[in-house]
Amino acid sequence: MTEDDLPDTPATTTCEAVAAVAEASRQWAAVTYSGRARVIHAIANALDTAAEDLIATAQEETNLPEGRLVGELKRTTFQLRLFADVVADGTFLDARIDRPDATWPMGAPRPDLRRMLMPIGPVLVFAASNFPFAFSVAGGDTAAALAAGNAVLVKAHSGHPRLSNATAAVVRAAGRAAGAPENLLRVIHETENGVTALQDPRIRAASFTGSIRGGRALFDIANARPEPIPFYGELGSVNPAFVAPTAASRHASEIVDGFLGSITGSRGQLCTKPGLLLVPAESSMLAMLRDADLPNPTPMLNDRIQKGFEADLAALATHSGVSTLLKGANSTDTSPGTTLLHTTLDKVLASPEALITEVFGPAALIVTYSDPAEVPELARTLAGQLTATIIAESDAASDITLAQDLLPILTEKAGRLLWNQWPTGVSVTYAQQHGGPYPATTAPTTTSVGTASITRFLRPVAFQNFPSTFLPDALNDGNPLSIPQHIDG
Amino acid sequence: MTEDDLPDTPATTTCEAVAAVAEASRQWAAVTYSGRARVIHAIANALDTAAEDLIATAQEETNLPEGRLVGELKRTTFQLRLFADVVADGTFLDARIDRPDATWPMGAPRPDLRRMLMPIGPVLVFAASNFPFAFSVAGGDTAAALAAGNAVLVKAHSGHPRLSNATAAVVRAAGRAAGAPENLLRVIHETENGVTALQDPRIRAASFTGSIRGGRALFDIANARPEPIPFYGELGSVNPAFVAPTAASRHASEIVDGFLGSITGSRGQLCTKPGLLLVPAESSMLAMLRDADLPNPTPMLNDRIQKGFEADLAALATHSGVSTLLKGANSTDTSPGTTLLHTTLDKVLASPEALITEVFGPAALIVTYSDPAEVPELARTLAGQLTATIIAESDAASDITLAQDLLPILTEKAGRLLWNQWPTGVSVTYAQQHGGPYPATTAPTTTSVGTASITRFLRPVAFQNFPSTFLPDALNDGNPLSIPQHIDG
Structure with a gap:
């Protein structure tokens, strides 16, 4: 299976796909939050519009019944829309402004310090087999990474390669039509190519849903890089x-x-x-x-x-x-x-x-x-x-x-x-927590479901003593974006 | 250098020290937030009271001039007090309450879900050499780990072993007098013992400030554990x-x-x-x-x-x-x-x-x-x-x-x-960010200075459909602790 099967994505090497996603990630990070939300909504709408074809393909590849797939696609597009709304709201940026304070009791004056969460950079998503929509190409990890402002390279699961390409085609076309960069999302196939991408220095974070054995192997590869990167693996659980x-x-x-x-x-x-x-x-x-x-x-x-x-x-x-x-x-x-x-x-x-x-x-x-x-x-x-x-x-x-x-x-x-409830059926909400100590995950301080999952793909940056004209809008005086700003704690 | 030199800490093996800290960590996690804040304030006060002796010992061991050490200890106790105040405030818990919603547009009713950050468990802190107070036994990592509700095992830096023991004695005595568990903080010496502790399954997170070579070696050990744990290394930077x-x-x-x-x-x-x-x-x-x-x-x-x-x-x-x-x-x-x-x-x-x-x-x-x-x-x-x-x-x-x-x-x-300011002099504030992609740190989504550093030692836990009597106070209806609760997003 190669990307040749997908007219929308040209035949390519993994290296070229990483380069394309890296370039798109810079462009995507520069899009306004409202623009970012608009694109993600457009992607969700396009997936719903394409539901009939996508579900038919999913049935051909996965043995899952139609009803389950219909519900799963609904969950998937709901998730995209919820995350888009979180982006537009701005709370997820955790914007903090400490004004200068000559009497700060630390023993030295406090400078003007402003901190917010910024996109971590291109994200590699290893798709899962058991949710061909909700934990695959346009699933939770992709939604979180896009919402955070990163372009995404998906290593498709071998269990549904055609559906993966078809989903990517819908996402790419909808994104492009809404003004997103051409390579906001790319798909590669084969474990070997996934490993190559995981070792590429341009990839800045990776996520995985699957077995303990597979996830641990990828976790070890991510940590063995000359420059290790965060690896969010959701592996095994007895529940x-x-x-x-x-x-x-x-x-x-x-x-x-x-x-x-x-x-x-x-x-x-x-x-x-x-x-x-x-x-x-x-x-x-x-x-x-x-x-x-x-x-x-x-x-x-x-x-x-x-x-x-x-x-x-x-x-x-x-x-x-x-x-x-x-x-x-x-x-x-x-x-x-x-x-x-x-x-x-x-x-x-x-x-x-x-x-x-x-x-x-x-x-x-x-x-x-x-x-x-x-x-x-x-x-x-x-x-x-x-x-x-x-x-x-x-x-x-x-x-x-x-x-x-x-x-x-x-x-x-x-x-x-x-x-007095059963754990299956993981609702996508603000307070959801889908994670846990190893081997449930490789990152116990994070969640892979719910709006808090976006934070995995952000990193904090502080600006000290910056003139207003060079500050990100989210950190500026007068709060031009009208987002929550934590001022002086 | 062993703990024998410190009357307050009995001679012990690393294994025994880990066991003691693990037991103390459970007790400490159960202390109320106001109680936790009170203990940390008491520790800060005791360190200030002991300043003369501590600074004299630091001068004997480190070549650092008195003025610098006086300022550094002030920074250290300020940091403890600031973090204690953050604990008492409760914002750091990121308490979220999603009430049940039968019309939740995901396709299935939303259950009652409540999520907050909880202590990650016993923390191992590798102390730095260049700040014998502010990045050592009672320094930033320890302050953050204690504030988060975890007991701490410090691997002392070989550059100031007597000061490490003396600082630990003050912290332990003050903690005990204020009602904290006996082994809220323990000190071990020697790299070999630090590695043994890092490999102990009871240790749930570790932090380090030092060289790229040393930090990378410990990072690799933390990730090679049968159950890997978060390792927060602050390594090298050219700035x-x-x-x-x-x-x-x-x-x-x-x-x-x-x-x-x-x-x-x-x-x-x-x-x-x-x-x-x-x-x-x-x-x-x-x-x-x-x-x-x-x-x-x-x-x-x-x-x-x-x-x-x-x-x-x-x-x-x-x-x-x-x-x-x-x-x-x-x-x-x-x-x-x-x-x-x-x-x-x-x-x-x-x-x-x-x-x-x-x-x-x-x-x-x-x-x-x-x-x-x-x-x-x-x-x-x-x-x-x-x-x-x-x-x-x-x-x-x-x-x-x-x-x-x-x-x-x-x-x-x-x-x-x-x-137009210079990077030395890292203020301890709400918006500070002391971190960065590798090799600046091994955890680019976190900070090791400022109040946001506490989050490194917390992990999220969600409670679904719990009766009020079994919920943590921070998540209960009526908000008995009067902390910020994010309700329905």
Whole structure:
């Protein structure tokens, strides 16, 4: 697959694509914030207009059903528009003005200092397979990088190369028509070309959504550069969910339904799928899960993901402490459907690294516990997570105790904590946090979903003692852009 | 040197010190923001009270004059108090509340989502040599980490081990008296122990101020961990300064004086010392610099820094394109004082990597240019910088043109841009930015000076659908802490 397939993008080498994006990035950074917002809105509109063709192509390449793709494209264009509105608002610039202060108590006069966030430079985005729209060519990372004022080079995922080119063509044409630089976005294919681009000194930041192994390899390459750059990798997560005793006894059936919906949605091919469920041994939940009636499985995204699911599931299912609780309809040994495994808390505590592991697909390990007081010990063994979920009754002493014990531990481990909701379905909002300590991400101080994700692609610059005519408008006296300015703190 | 010399800190292994700090970090994170601020104020007061003893010890170990140390300690305690006030204010938490919204246009209802910044966990601080107070045990990184709610393990610099222990004793005693956990701060010595601590999974972030070589080695270790952590290294910078034609002709003498003051202050042992000065070939500045009357040199911080200065200066001075313009008083071949070297713009453009290089100490390379239009070409060859300075007349066409050409380039290269001021003397303020692309730092999206430096040691956590009783106060309805909350964006 090369860019030759895309009339809108000439055949090219990776080096030339990087050069084009670097040039476009300088031009894009100089566009006004309102102009930037206008272009991003135009891109969103064009994607919506092209929906029919794009979705048809996505169906040909990914096995995803039309309804899911329609919803995903809607999420994608909403995300672009939300980020465009954030750009126009100006809060994201974190503009700060310290006026001169001869009496500043540091021991020396304070100069005139003005600081704001500026575009970091050309961004390389490694697209994900599981969201061919929302985490791919025009997905969250691209939206954040564009909003921040950077041009983007996308390394397309091999799972949907034609859709990647088609999406890029729509983005480029809409951008061009709205006045954006010609190469605001470019697409390259093949891992090897992605690595070449990642090592190019003109690339100033990179992002990735995918496996721990792939993401770690790219993270290492980014850090081994003569000039290392920020690498925002969103890798793996088990997303543990803890069901407290009273919740289990009061709402067993509802919890089972919610959980099964969460692990089977999108066939479990979500980074926030809850792969570990802690339930009281004495509750009826285990039996309900064993007897659950699961829908016929739809095909997975592609063969590679299907094979990975089978291998990872087999490794976990054949562990000596694990038994198979439920095989979904139409499951065969060589092609498993939805699968629930079972073990006990003491066995997990004996082998946490082997048993607390991500299986990407519709599977989960159910862990029964006898003593709630031992559950926090499992939480302490967790690696970094995107999410952790507590299912509990806030009026029941047993549940309150467990939640109070778990909360400080889970706060250290996960980027998002949930109470009586399931972690799949990551809303794009101002307060969203999609991140966490390694291996959930390679950058625990950041998020890859929500408006705060824009900050990843900005860097602060301070201007000391500058005459008004040479200052960026965002930092000028009189606030010509009418944006929030933090003056003297 | 071991902690045995410090009665307040028991003899210990690095592992035990990490364990103690990890335990203290959990306790410290649970202290209220007002309590946290109170402890940090108490620490600042105790350091001021102990000033006489601390400064005497610093003079014994560092060759720095009393006046400089008095000012530096004042800066240090001011910094602690400023950060404490930022903690009490609560803005630094970036509290965001998204209320549920069934009509959220993403295509799915928006849940109740609340996000804030939380302590990242135990921080390892590698202290610097050149500021035994302000960038050492109780310096900026420690102040930021404590303000963020983390306990700190300091790897003391070998240049002032007794002062490090004495400072830690004051901090620990004051913290304890004010109700902080026993091991809010611990000190270890020796690079080997620092590396052991950096590899310990309980350490969640690290910071460093020092050389490119040392910082890069530690950065690589932090990234090679099974669970990599953020590593905030502030490494090297040449801090170029560009004198425009009209400024040079109108204010030659004043510019020369300011420049010489900037490169000789603290004997040039500052990370923001301007090591590269571009001046018009036809101006009188070169002659003035050649004839400058420099003060007798004071000793450098320690022998290691003196030897490094001599070696780096010799390497630059013996480059074929470079001549020596001025050797300061009492300079000898084996022990150079303040030294000015000279070359021309075309020679720098022919060998930018060899000639644009940091010499840590009182030296600079003066570069004469004949055509201002060629100056931006030099700017384009620059690696990442902490600062870049423009000396120009904003009413003169020649200077305006040069500044307009330089500004977009320098904005990409440096964290702080200055106009008609010199970069040494880094004020601690809200809008300060002390950072830049590699090799200025290993984390170009952050600052190591100013109140924004606290954010390095925080990570975002979101709470979805949580009952009020389990939410952090900062995120609760009714805003019980009276801090800024961003509601629905």
